[in-house]
Amino acid sequence: QKEVEQDPGPLSVPEGAIVSLNCTYSNSAFQYFMWYRQYSRKGPELLMYTYSSGNKEDGRFTAQVDKSSKYISLFIRDSQPSDSATYLCAIMGFQKLVFGTGTRLLVSP
């Protein structure tokens, strides 16, 4: 079983739509969960990080963690064409991040 699983997409939505991106993970010991955004030929850019279960909101972005089902989500409200990128979930293990494959998001005007 993979440590972190993520649907690679692509996910295509019209501008203004609500986007839901998801990951599952296997190790219940994980405590910190991150979402990174990666534009083509750029490094991962930290968007959100959360500790344990619950929600965290930052502007149009909401990160949600459900430790009981080992499921993490990122919601993007009022999506914009500039949100088109690959979104990586990452789990904080000991001394390292374990990444999902990334979901490619395309927001059309």
Place this chain on the structure above:
Amino acid sequence: EPEVTQTPSHQVTQMGQEVILRCVPISNHLYFYWYRQILGQKVEFLVSFYNNEISEKSEIFDDQFSVERPDGSNFTLKIRSTKLEDSAMYFCASSKTGNQYSNQPQHFGDGTRLSIL
């Protein structure tokens, strides 16, 4: 906002040659990392470095790889005798703290694209 910087942005090297990738982490960070991303694949952890020594490494980080913090600002990844399969994006990252009980996330540079011919 402080950022991680990496040089060069693109490195082309003949197979069998040695290559050094350079990184300047964020100045008040204490933990440093290297990751790689082969085209079309996920970002993979290579090594973490703290207090001038390796704290964890992956199976990928074999004897051909080494890391060093030669001075107070730079953090380098050396690959000896490069192979075709070493072609990838290499990302440097840094964080204030570095374990699963901490809430200080890792910040990444824009990477060095390494092409082995």
